[in-house]
Amino acid sequence: MPSTGVVVLAGTPIGDAEDAPPRLLRLLAEADVVAAEDTRRLRALATRLGVSIGGRVVSYHEHNEAARAAELVEAAEGGATVLVVTDAGMPGVSDPGYRVVRAAIEGGIRATAVPGPSAVLAALALSGLPTDRFCFEGFLPRKAGERRRALQDLAAEQRTMVFFEATHRIADTLTAMAAAFGEDREAAVCRELTKTYEEVKRGGLASLAEWAADGVRGEITVVVAGVVPVAAEAADHVAEVLALVEAGTRLKDAAGEVAERTGVSRRELYEGALAARRAGAGYRDPTSRKEGT
Template sequence: MGPDKALLYIVATPIGNLADMVPRAVEVLQSADLVAAEDTRHSQRLFSHFNIDTPLAAYHDHSDGQRTEWLLGQLESGKTIALISDAGTPLISDPGYRLVRLARERGIQVVPIPGACAFVAALSAAGLPSDRFTFEGFLPAKAQARETALQKLAGEERTMVFYEAPHRVADTLSAMAGVFGGEREAVIAREISKAFETIHLAPLAELSVWVRDDPNQQRGEIVLLVRGAEPQKLSELDPESCRVMQILLGELPPKRAAAVAAEITGVNKKALYNWSLELK
């Protein structure tokens, strides 16, 4: 039975092995009136493999408002559209947010079709704590902006998950080792579900050298995972951090003071906030 009309389906597609495609996704793509694809040429291989002949229309990060409105118009006229990205789950560091948001605002039902997602697959096999994690997507491309972004994450206690481009991965790992410390555990998960799948865990300093010395590890689709910082005990707060907090508490509420102090000192915000509560 095919999908109902006037629906926007968000369809996950394989990140490597085409056998990872779920049957429901094939049915939806075959039955939809139109498929909005990040790259229509790239999607033709998938369509050929599964005998899908549904018309394709391009929809990507650089699509303008006119293209979004055209797709919404198709939906409002009663057509069913399936949104796919080049690989994996749409909207996860891929286009689609604007379309989904506007569709929901106009009362159009949005239905996810679950399937492959690179960072979820990497996290499941990494061997790092997965009960709590934060997905950070792509770091800034420029070195200074990347350093600033990493500094803001220095006290993050959850496992951190990043996507990275092959030509930047060696520099990114080096920067992570400098900010988080070379002893911090990290994982590179590369080419998941493909012929040269690699999942390698090591301290950041060691992982950085391993990747830089092997050009093969600087190819393909890459996920980086970094173990979170150890929780900072109240007794371990340094005198300077305490002094900064005391000054800020004279002007700001505890939560805001902790947030500002964390930006200044790099100390975990929660530890600073808890310290402020002990003063009362």
């Protein structure tokens, strides 16, 4: 007989307790098991919300996540409602949550979520940067060399990027970002979101790094604009067309192949290749029978 238990991931306030969704309050009181990243912070939150936790409270953090996930799913298999919360924000987003969801899926147990506050989305919305396409990169590597390589891998990313960072590393991270992405790349440093001293500092990466050098306190989320693609010019790709022709491809087909790959006008590539051929001391398409084919 199918289990009636469920695993519920619930977002918790990232600052202002009034942001807690009503379902969170109800589930804190009604859930059979409440798995918390930090049980002391959970009880403090419950006090701020004016709610009494009704079920058994267990710890669920990065050091016991794998083992505890199996226990939580086992409780749900027995019919329990298992509520999973983090210290702040949505479980599974740079916080424990992923493994228990995977275990529930594999065990045929229903998993659902209570949407709630998210530093990622709040920072993205307040950054003033494009929000139509974005990616979340979490925390960058702590070691300088690994961080530099990670940023180099993102140098061509066109989507807006969102990062988390610790206060004692933010200046170094912004400096490394300026080196990898360019000093003038637009960005926003969002700290203490929804809290009393909330601040959003916007500007180029170099200027933000200079600002952060004096120290930045609080919970920090960094939003960085993606690279702006440079429009391809036909002249930049004529050599590719001619190389294909030299290899035996018909000029018309070579222009079409390069156009599909680069987004440049097929006609401009074809005409550019013809012009280059005429200027090249009688260069001809070796696969054509007459000029211009």
